[in-house]
Amino acid sequence: MSYDDTGVRCTMLRGGTSRGLFFDAADLPAGDAERDDLLLRLMGTPDPRQIDGLGGSTSLTSKVAVVSRSEDPDADVDYLFLQLGVDAATVSDQQNCGNILAGVGPFAVERGLVPAADGETSVRIRMVNSGSIAVASFPTPGGTVEYRGDVAIAGVPATAAPVVLAFTDTEGSATGSLLPTGHVRDSIEGVEATCVDNGMPVVVAMAGSFGLTGYETHEELAADAELLARVDAFRVKAGQLMGLGDVSSSSVPKTALLSPARDGGQVCTRSFIPVQPHTAIGVLAAVSVVTGMLLPGAVGHELTADWARAGSQVDVEHPTGHLLVDVVVDASAQPPRVVRSGVVRTARKLFDGTAFPRAC
Numbered sequence: 346m347s348y349d350d351t352g353v354r355c356t357m358l359r360g361g362t363s364r365g366l367f368f369d370a371a372d373l374p375a376g377d378a379e380r381d382d383l384l385l386r387l388m389g390t391p392d393p394r395q396i397d398g399l400g401g402s403t404s405l406t407s408k409v410a411v412v413s414r415s416e417d418p419d420a421d422v423d424y425l426f427l428q429l430g431v432d433a434a435t436v437s438d439q440q441n442c443g444n445i446l447a448g449v450g451p452f453a454v455e456r457g458l459v460p461a462a463d464g465e466t467s468v469r470i471r472m473v474n475s476g477s478i479a480v481a482s483f484p485t486p487g488g489t490v491e492y493r494g495d496v497a498i499a500g501v502p503a504t505a506a507p508v509v510l511a512f513t514d515t516e517g518s519a520t521g522s523l524l525p526t527g528h529v530r531d532s533i534e535g536v537e538a539t540c541v542d543n544g545m546p547v548v549v550a551m552a553g554s555f556g557l558t559g560y561e562t563h564e565e566l567a568a569d570a571e572l573l574a575r576v577d578a579f580r581v582k583a584g585q586l587m588g589l590g591d592v593s594s595s596s597v598p599k600t601a602l603l604s605p606a607r608d609g610g611q612v613c614t615r616s617f618i619p620v621q622p623h624t625a626i627g628v629l630a631a632v633s634v635v636t637g638m639l640l641p642g643a644v645g646h647e648l649t650a651d652w653a654r655a656g657s658q659v660d661v662e663h664p665t666g667h668l669l670v671d672v673v674v675d676a677s678a679q680p681p682r683v684v685r686s687g688v689v690r691t692a693r694k695l696f697d698g699t700a701f702p703r704a705c
């Protein structure tokens with residue numbers, strides 16, 4: 346019997362503003378090649394509409410979490426994040442995903458990989474992609490995951506229970522260092538840029554450097570082929586400088602363009618993942634952007650002059666609302682050191698059952 350006959354146990358969860366297929370590693374083939382082939386066929390990739398699979402025709406809904414008990418004494422579970430292509434048959438483990446991460450703790454409890462406390466449960470999650478640890482805390486009244494709650498996050502209709510995520514050791518997640526080019530500021534393709542990696546490698550520039558206001562809608566950005574080509578050339582060059590090699594077909598680095606906040610937040614962002622514009626902003630991308638901005642000399646640092654008044658929480662505006670991140674950096678250390686970073690997200694179980702792969 347093959348997976349084509351039996352299907353495979355699968356849970357679909359929304360994590361933050363992304364959606365993914367969650368698997369217990371024990372239910373998937375052990376070899377990477379066989380596993381990736383199965384995942385592509387379950388997702389319906391390659392196909393721009395993913396009509397014969399479970400993907401939702403966007404990169405934000407073509408995500409996979411593979412979860413297992415951890416042998417690391419500092420973690421309860423291991424979480425491997427895989428980004429699947431939509432119209433290209435690609436499976437990448439090069440990046441983390443802080444949105445899908447929000448579903449990992451609840452999933453681990455649901456599948457009996459960790460015990461739940463009565464009230465609130467904290468799960469220590471090793472993010473296999475970067476080796477960093479995140480602690481997810483969420484409500485478990487009576488030892489059962491409660492997804493309902495009153496926390497709203499931008500980009501998700503209705504409210505849900507909070508999943509509080511605290512990160513450690515996310516510096517240099519994919520590149521080995523917080524400032525992977527060795528500088529707080531570089532000139533890339535004639536544009537002043539800061540390359541930073543606190544959970545996600547991101548190249549940051551001012552929107553004005555690309556001839557933008559920074560307040561364009563997602564649709565306006567997506568329709569601007571010339572802009573997207575320029576963003577792509579810019580990030581490919583940044584990827585080389587960040588030591589990532591040829592990133593022309595890689596999902597990292599992401600690009601973030603900044604402008605002054607205009608909706609009560611502290612900075613306005615437009616991000617590209619890696620070339621198409623994001624409808625919001627990735628969690629770890631936002632954490633990385635804010636981390637970079639806190640460093641004197643970095644692009645956007647001038648926008649942080651009055652941030653201290655709001656404490657360590659930074660309200661990041663994006664095309665569909667706001668994302669609140671909590672970042673503390675010791676900028677006086679050499680090299681600069683991240684003291685703390687975190688975020689509040691929500692998650693929801695969408696289905697749990699058996700998924701069947703398409704033929705090929």
Ligand code: NQM
Nearest residue numbers: 363443444618627628629630
């Ligand atoms: O940066 C999209 C998302 C992400 C990644 C992407 C993310 C993060 O919005 O931590 O969450 O960057 O492709 O889910």
